[in-house]
Amino acid sequence: MTDQSHLPGPDTPEGSYHYAVMRRAIELIDARADAPPSLEDLAAEMRMSPAHFQRVFSAWAGVSPKRFQQYLALGHAKALLKERFTLLDTAASAGLSGTGRLHDLFLRWESMSPGDYARGGAGLSIRYGWGDSPFGEILVMATDRGICGLAFVAETGRAAALTDMAARWPEADLREDGAAIGPLVADLFRGAGAARLHLIGAPFQIKVWEALMTIPTGHVTTYSEIAARIGSPRAVRAVGTAVGRNPVSWLIPCHRALRKSGGLGGYHWGLPVKRAMLAWESSRAEAL
Structure with a gap:
């Protein structure tokens, strides 16, 4: 089982912060489904540096932003099924x-x-x-x-x-x-x-x-x-x-x-x- 010690706990605002970033990312990925945005594009939209954005994604998802986009894509549910x-x-x-x-x-x-x-x-x-x-x-x-x-x-x-x-x-x-x-x-x-x-x-x-x-x-x-x-x-x-x-x-x-x-x-x-x-x-x- 993977180490989950990095996950946000109930006594910190990190979980809500990370989810807010993810929600905005979902909207952006949906809007550009035909041309998935790059890490740099996503980071710019979130008003973060690429390095900071990568850290937020990795802390929340455990995988890179590029890989995680596949999970957020509208077709993921069908593949999962x-x-x-x-x-x-x-x-x-x-x-x-x-x-x-x-x-x-x-x-x-x-x-x-x-x-x-x-x-x-x-x-x-x-x-x-x-x-x-x-x-x-x-x-x-x-x-x-x-x-x-x-x-x-x-x-x-x-x-x-x-x-x-x-x-x-x-x-x-x-x-x-x-x-x-x-x-x-x-x-x-x-x-x-x-x-x-x-x-x-x-x-x-x-x-x-x-x-x-x-x-x-x-x-x-x-x-x-x-x-x-x-x-x-x-x-x-x-x-x-x-x-x-x-x-x-x-x-x-x-x-x-x-x-x-x-x-x-x-x-x-x-x-x-x-x-x-x-x-x-x-x-x-x-x-x-």
Whole structure:
């Protein structure tokens, strides 16, 4: 496994800074798809020296800017689907849903009772706080039993992200508590240790989320494959909706679900975030 000690931690602004640079790079690469910009051109657009820009890319992606452009290209999702499509039954039987998943935390999870779901979280105390990640600022929410919400803020802003997540538990008691949330954030993107999840959702949604957790890092699957895996092969549209309602993005890797055509599909926290996640994971899978 590669050394990830250089990755930004939750107590520094480096992750958000690097993501902001990556987001601008994605826009520039898309705008010049027919003539990919050189390192010097990208650096100039970012108002950085080529050397500084190279360091930022390497610190975030682990590969050179030139190589990383291939991962950011619009056609990367199709190539990923062709080369690293994961049959969920195979992944599950190989133990990839546990500690064998590349760079992933070991996840222990339980779902809230049907009564909690029906009552909209009444009686639950949920703490929340803000942290940093390789994909910009994040909002993390937790009950006493584990993390129940994780949102990416870069494309939506804090207010919209908090409103969105709070609406999933309309009757819960939400309180900002950065001191309590900080330790939970610390290891989320370092690929070490374990995380406890406390999920709220309808039974169908829980099945979809459980299937998503079997997709190994650096691989992808399709909405139709997920539908087949959970025994509802005709429910592709419903699967897509459940994927979009995933309350703990990244930990339940909904960004690894693609359309059968290889299209990215949607992403609740913005397609630039999804593309950056897939590219970031691909670069690390290549580095092994």
